[in-house]
Amino acid sequence: MKDKSLIKRFGAYGYVVPAMLVFAVFLFYPFFKTIYLSMYKTNKMGEAKLFVGLGNYIDLLTSKSFYNSIAVTVIFVLIVVTGSMLLGLIAAVLCNKTFPGIRFFSTAYALPMAIASSSAAMIFKIMLHPSIGIVNKLLHLDINWINDPKYALVCVAVLTAWLNSGINFLYFSAGLSNIDESIYERASVDGANEVQKFFQLTLPGLSPIMFYTLVVNIIQAFQSFGQVKVLTQGGPGESTNLIVYSIYRDAFFNFRFGSAAAQSVILFALIMCLTLVMFKVEKKGVQY
Amino acid sequence: MENIIAKSPEHISREELIALQKLENQKAKIKRRSETGILIGANVVMAILILLPLLYAISIAFMPSSELFTTAMNLIPQHPTLENFHQALVKVPLVRFVINSFVVAACITFGQIISCSLAAFSFSFLEFKGKNILFMIVMATMMIPGEATIISNYLTVSGWKWLDSYQVLIVPYLTSAMGIFLFRQFYMSFPISLYESAKIDGCSNIRFIFRILLPLTKSAIGAMAVYTFINAWNMYMWPLLVTGSNELRTVQIGIGMLDSVDSQSITLMIAGVVMIILPSISIFIVGQKQLIRGMFSGAVKG
Numbered sequence: 001m002k003d004k005s006l007i008k009r010f011g012a013y014g015y016v017v018p019a020m021l022v023f024a025v026f027l028f029y030p031f032f033k034t035i036y037l038s039m040y041k042t043n044k045m046g047e048a049k050l051f052v053g054l055g056n057y058i059d060l061l062t063s064k065s066f067y068n069s070i071a072v073t074v075i076f077v078l079i080v081v082t083g084s085m086l087l088g089l090i091a092a093v094l095c096n097k098t099f100p101g102i103r104f105f106s107t108a109y110a111l112p113m114a115i116a117s118s119s120a121a122m123i124f125k126i127m128l129h130p131s132i133g134i135v136n137k138l139l140h141l142d143i144n145w146i147n148d149p150k151y152a153l154v155c156v157a158v159l160t161a162w163l164n165s166g167i168n169f170l171y172f173s174a175g176l177s178n179i180d181e182s183i184y185e186r187a188s189v190d191g192a193n194e195v196q197k198f199f200q201l202t203l204p205g206l207s208p209i210m211f212y213t214l215v216v217n218i219i220q221a222f223q224s225f226g227q228v229k230v231l232t233q234g235g236p237g238e239s240t241n242l243i244v245y246s247i248y249r250d251a252f253f254n255f256r257f258g259s260a261a262a263q264s265v266i267l268f269a270l271i272m273c274l275t276l277v278m279f280k281v282e283k284k285g286v287q288y
Numbered sequence: 289m290e291n292i293i294a295k296s297p298e299h300i301s302r303e304e305l306i307a308l309q310k311l312e313n314q315k316a317k318i319k320r321r322s323e324t325g326i327l328i329g330a331n332v333v334m335a336i337l338i339l340l341p342l343l344y345a346i347s348i349a350f351m352p353s354s355e356l357f358t359t360a361m362n363l364i365p366q367h368p369t370l371e372n373f374h375q376a377l378v379k380v381p382l383v384r385f386v387i388n389s390f391v392v393a394a395c396i397t398f399g400q401i402i403s404c405s406l407a408a409f410s411f412s413f414l415e416f417k418g419k420n421i422l423f424m425i426v427m428a429t430m431m432i433p434g435e436a437t438i439i440s441n442y443l444t445v446s447g448w449k450w451l452d453s454y455q456v457l458i459v460p461y462l463t464s465a466m467g468i469f470l471f472r473q474f475y476m477s478f479p480i481s482l483y484e485s486a487k488i489d490g491c492s493n494i495r496f497i498f499r500i501l502l503p504l505t506k507s508a509i510g511a512m513a514v515y516t517f518i519n520a521w522n523m524y525m526w527p528l529l530v531t532g533s534n535e536l537r538t539v540q541i542g543i544g545m546l547d548s549v550d551s552q553s554i555t556l557m558i559a560g561v562v563m564i565i566l567p568s569i570s571i572f573i574v575g576q577k578q579l580i581r582g583m584f585s586g587a588v589k590g
Contacts, residue, residue: 011493015410016422018403019463026460027429030440037440046443091338094331099324101331107573108335111342114572116522118540119561122547123345126554132356134344134363162341174584223433226524230544244435251439252529260439268436275431 088168511582
């Protein structure tokens with residue numbers, strides 16, 4: 001009897017073990033190890049050799065390159081989040097009322113979420129090609145998009161916005177379907193036009209999902225990597241050297257694992273703070 | 289219409305009323321039709337904009353490379369050819385990459401469904417000490433970006449001599465907080481009485497999970513499968529770091545081998561890209577309904 005209750009008591013943990021084991025080995029342990037590494041100078045094998053305390057952080061905070069990474073990342077995130085949310089919102093509004101062919105269109109709008117960042121980057125590379133690319137041809141321009149520090153970041157950001165717009169379309173569609181149809185009818189009776197309805201009814205009705213989407217989008221944008229690697233390799237100069245790319249470069253090209261770890265910790269802290277602040281603001285009630 | 293309104297209701301004849309009704313109906317119909325027309329028009333423009341990169345890629349994939357290098361507008365191949373696909377398959381072991389990606393993505397998907405459903409079962413049906421704290425820890429893991437752990441993970445697996453193997457691509461991804469959350473969300477609305485009566489009939493927990501719970505929550509599994517498979521198929525940074533040989537490269541990394549400065553190979557590269565996008569897009573189109581139903585049933589509603 002006692003044995004059975006023992007199984008009963010610990011059996012419950014048994015079901016959690018596989019998941020927790022993976023988390024422990026590949027998430028919790030490396031998370032703390034990253035913090036640990038960030039306080040050391042490492043050798044080429046990534047072994048911690050010399051304790052430097054906050055040395056890596058101080059090095060970063062006094063390096064121009066790191067501030068550039070932060071600035072580039074912030075601009076990038078702003079463009080990506082605005083762009084992808086706008087695309088998703090427009091698409092969702094267009095598919096809000098039913099019409100013939102709606103299934104085709106809603107599949108088309110959600111499709112970018114199924115595409116890998118690296119594959120998309122290869123396609124964009126050709127689209128933005130200075131002489132044969134379709135973008136210059138359609139716009140009658142002669143711009144070397146990817147090799148011009150003025151445009152490279154915008155190109156990567158637009159590509160990322162496109163990639164992320166698919167899931168935003170789904171979020172906003174779900175949000176729109178939660179809005180009660182009857183308020184639109186009442187507004188029509190009161191003589192509201194479409195624009196008024198959009199700003200007075202649709203946007204406020206979307207505000208809960210809007211918040212969730214914003215948080216997810218910001219976190220996702222911070223983590224963009226494949227498109228930078230394929231399209232620009234952080235260049236030209238350091239104009240697209242996003243933090244994640246800079247981490248990758250420091251660790252796997254320069255073998256400065258300590259510095260890369262410190263950047264990872266800062267990235268984590270940044271995302272954490274942003275998320276917490278956003279939840280605080282939301283709790284205070286930006287409800288319309 | 290005004291002259292009819294001007295008439296007082298008593299003076300309006302039946303015929304006039306019917307004519308008026310017809311007229312107004314027609315007007316409303318025209319209005320509705322033109323509204324639908326505008327809506328469809330706007331959708332076509334938007335869809336072309338969104339699909340442009342994909343359509344362009346497909347078009348280039350069928351284009352002989354001589355046609356690509358012109359300053360003239362060349363949206364549609366004049367002499368469509370399959371040569372690019374053939375050459376892409378010859379130039380790099382693309383089939384091998386596709387098989388690798390399939391194996392890895394399938395294992396990850398299967399593993400996540402098992403580990404997440406087991407954990408979610410425990411979190412929603414069983415009582416144990418520290419359950420809430422443990423669940424909160426799981427949820428908190430969603431806050432840790434993969435990039436914050438990737439360096440240490442790389443050092444760990446290279447210490448284990450796991451580099452360039454299937455397990456290094458699979459094992460770190462065998463569970464996910466989102467999956468646990470999604471399944472738990474579904475299990476919370478599962479009638480607990482069904483679990484209790486199964487227990488009374490002497491059904492063990494494991495049996496309950498595989499015989500009753502999983503079959504009855506197929507839509508959650510479907511959503512999870514589509515989402516996980518596509519993400520695993522599209523994985524980039526981790527495979528880039530931990531694989532080096534052709535035998536173990538996944539499609540996303542392998543396709544980079546076609547990405548060379550050699551301008552003649554642009555059409556090859558795009559043909560390759562089209563081939564590797566196809567599986568993830570097909571799975572997405574087939575599983576889209578499942579995915580949406582699973583993602584939004586209570587999980588992120590308002």
